[in-house]
Amino acid sequence: MSSTSSGAMEQLYQQLILDHARERHGYGLRDAADPSRVGESFQVNPTCGDEVRLRVELSPDSGAVSDLSWEGIGCSISQASTSVLSDLVIGAQVSDVVATSDRFSELMQSRGAGLGEEAEDALGDAAAFAGVSKYPARVKCALLGWMALRDALIKVSKGE
């Protein structure tokens, strides 16, 4: 019986993750400057029942994410992941956001193998979640906010 937590826990729950889980950047839904440029998505993780509601607002030329805010409940992984996402996405070009989101999904599907240094560097703080990919049951946690983001972007582009 191990009596101290193994290194695996420190690797999974990096200090950056615990900090973001506490601070939750972007938390609290904000009203939009221009409702026609806003997309909102509500996602549930059916395994645990946790939820996120996420709102994006695009710049007038639709090229960039001018604002993003969210609310929800979930585990430290999901809360931290959505918090990091907020930092990465606000102000970024939509095309870059989509690329980051793809890369992050790929990282999550990597089953602990990672994506290599270069690709992970490009993920910035989101690379801290690499350890999650070792735990298939937690991958959905890390992706919950990102799925909401993708869905919200689709909605705003469709003008829903």
Place this chain on the structure above:
Amino acid sequence: MSSTSSGAMEQLYQQLILDHARERHGYGLRDAADPSRVGESFQVNPTCGDEVRLRVELSPDSGAVSDLSWEGIGCSISQASTSVLSDLVIGAQVSDVVATSDRFSELMQSRGAGLGEEAEDALGDAAAFAGVSKYPARVKCALLGWMALRDALIKVSKGE
């Protein structure tokens, strides 16, 4: 691989059974002298789909079976058993018929053990079916006619 049929087949399919299966005593439904003293039953063996329709007529005092006839399709065991039943039942007291039917059911449930000489003697030709009780899947064959008989007797007593 046995190349001749084993003694088990001769024991199960006694010559008496094969003969009755061919001759089918009581076969062909007969009209009743007095319809108010007639009971009829239709039974299906759901495992094989075989059927029997059996008609009994009681004596005017209802004490005896004055006539019995039947029709149906089925295996040699079921045909022979109903044929033997006809011989045993026509002219017999209803109370004796019920006792014989109980004894025959018991024999069929005996899983090859039989009922002992005395009880089997009392069954007359129906004792030839003792071997059937070793084959659970065939017990219903031997009982098909007897079930119809019991049901027909109940019906006539209810005046249906």
Place this chain on the structure above:
Amino acid sequence: MAPVTGTTATAVDTGGHTLTAAELAAVRADFPLLERTVRDGRPLVYLDTAATSQKPQCVLDAEQDFYERRNAAVHRGAHALAEEATEAYEAARAAVADLVGVDAGEIVWTKNATEGINLVAYAISNATLGRGGAAAERLRLRAGDEIVVTEAEHHANLVPWQELCARTGATLRWLGLTDDGRIDLDTLPVINERTRVVAFTHASNVTGAISPVGPIVAAARAVGALVVLDACQSVPHLPVDLRALDVDFAAFSGHKMLGPTGVGTLYGRRELLEAMPPVLTGGSMVEVVTMAETTYMPPPQRFEAGTQMVAQTIGLHAAVGYLAELGLDGVAAHEAELGERMLAGIAEIPDVRVLGPADGADRLATVAFAVEGVHPHDVGQFLDDAGIAVRVGHHCAQPLHRRLGVASSARASAGIYTTPDDVDAFLATLARVRPFFVEGRA
């Protein structure tokens, strides 16, 4: 407990008392999986028995032996193998019936408890659509009819009734809960003369609370409602006599009672099964079939369409034999001791709250809990890292969690093979959870 004939294996007879350390070691030796290690070599501490139990070797052997020596289609063939398979299959039914005090003809095989409950709901719904002739009259729902469940239900005993209501126009109502998760008998008046079915759990898979069956059945009987008992969590852990409980239907699952996956049981009072139209239809449950119409066999066959989970019923027979040999009263005594130990231990850990009854009376050794400020999934992950398997999530009981003011929880649950050391390892690791997540690391 009446002795059950069939494959049994353990030498341990609890005599109704809790197990000695040596007896417990002997029991554990029967469960091969308990020897494995997880997460880089940590010994497994399996505290997820309420989700699914581990299986003793005799269950695996019984199934294997069936496949190696007797496998054949049952109730259909006249050849030697088919005879033997049919006999083994019906002996399993008799053993399960015996365990819960009913007749073999009242036991219907299902793939799990969920199917059993759905079977009752669909039979009622088919009766309402006119199937089953005059015999099914008493099952037909009419406008204004009500079905009553409780807020404590597993989704398996809630959603089928919601759907039945949606299909028929009946109304779903429910008994409420007290703050510690017990069925609140003050809400019994919800059961009224419009109530046609009362469906409730014998024991909660979240709070471990054992339901007050007597008063609920009495209320249902008083208005002539049918009673459906979800016995999933009781049959594996307590002596259960369904006849004495006076319920009309009860469902439970093999995989939670040391048996195989893929087999469950629906008990139905004989005259009700006889009145029910079939639900699944196909082979082995018919009498006469023409292209235009079909007549059906009597129960239980009427409800067993197609080739059944034969090998699994034989495995379940072995599990029932194993439980009966231990004695369910002994199982209950052993688990009660473990439950007390868990509750006492948790009470000493700051910021951990038990969801459900806090003391050991009328409850199972199934303990859901919340660690203040730490999400249950993170709690579970931390325990898992130490080799301790607990379940996290809503445990298929979202309304119950909502009622208790949380979205989800972590849950530790014990079985006959659980040791006091297992409980202690769990408690020691649980005490380190909040410091790890909330108080920050050195």
Place this chain on the structure above:
Amino acid sequence: MAPVTGTTATAVDTGGHTLTAAELAAVRADFPLLERTVRDGRPLVYLDTAATSQKPQCVLDAEQDFYERRNAAVHRGAHALAEEATEAYEAARAAVADLVGVDAGEIVWTKNATEGINLVAYAISNATLGRGGAAAERLRLRAGDEIVVTEAEHHANLVPWQELCARTGATLRWLGLTDDGRIDLDTLPVINERTRVVAFTHASNVTGAISPVGPIVAAARAVGALVVLDACQSVPHLPVDLRALDVDFAAFSGHKMLGPTGVGTLYGRRELLEAMPPVLTGGSMVEVVTMAETTYMPPPQRFEAGTQMVAQTIGLHAAVGYLAELGLDGVAAHEAELGERMLAGIAEIPDVRVLGPADGADRLATVAFAVEGVHPHDVGQFLDDAGIAVRVGHHCAQPLHRRLGVASSARASAGIYTTPDDVDAFLATLARVRPFFVEGRA
């Protein structure tokens, strides 16, 4: 045949050809039951594979290994065991999907094929009662709608449609048969613009006839009807590509394809599964549950309520691996040879008549027959006494038997492990049946 990842065991790769004697001996060595004797020491000649197949050791081992090392509730836990169990369970789904050329998300686990067909029928019936919202619109039946089956169907693909008609008011119609038991394409005009579902068998479990899938599917497509294929007898014996066959649904059973009892498969075209309301409801198939209402997960989970037959899916994975390694074309070639041998042998026995196609083209090695003047049960009993296991009765196909002018029949059916010697032993004993019963004994 695409190679299937997963547990496989045999060294035999047929390369699409029939088996040599040595290969056949190697295959048989994988099946422990085939070594047993019956009826006082007679070696078993198992010719009842169409009812249920025997299982290779690798299937038993895969199940046993699961219980001993990975048993846990799937899709519900975050602990290590649950992770491993979930992975094994989903890998099994992918393997089955691969075998029949569809996507894993289109495979729903059922307890048997019968449940799979009933699932489709109840989804349609629930849609007709208004469940499933706008998406389910295309599944709703209206007055005047028709469902078409054939006279060749197993009760499993007939009675559920009769019951669906009884529940909804739709009308059942059927394609007729030729005198040798094949679907009579002259009756195709029965399929018309009122037809909403066409359900038929890929291969008959009585006559062995393989159905003309192309023309029937074309007729159904022409009027926009859904096509449901009963693939119970085809998937175990032939290479089957469901996408190429262009059917909407297909059901088959694990126990007939070298796998365990208690597990079956329903294939459903993705957009149809997505449009279907759930049938069985309960845990693991819901998203948000309140006391008042519930939202459901996407397929296939939507149709998998409660704890599934997990160990059995893992056993089935091993069976699929075994079949794939043999190669279904090789299986078919081997069995075709045995079928020809049976048909040729029977043709030489006086007063024995084959029910179904008399030559080997487009048929399985499943041969039903009648011995003039001897009831099939007596035929079966006589064969059984010599250790030869055949099936007797109506084989869950009463209308088919009625159409062929008999109430029941005896049936011999071969599998990959059947030998020419098995067939010869059967023929030799069959030749002695009529003399024993009809010609009187010396």
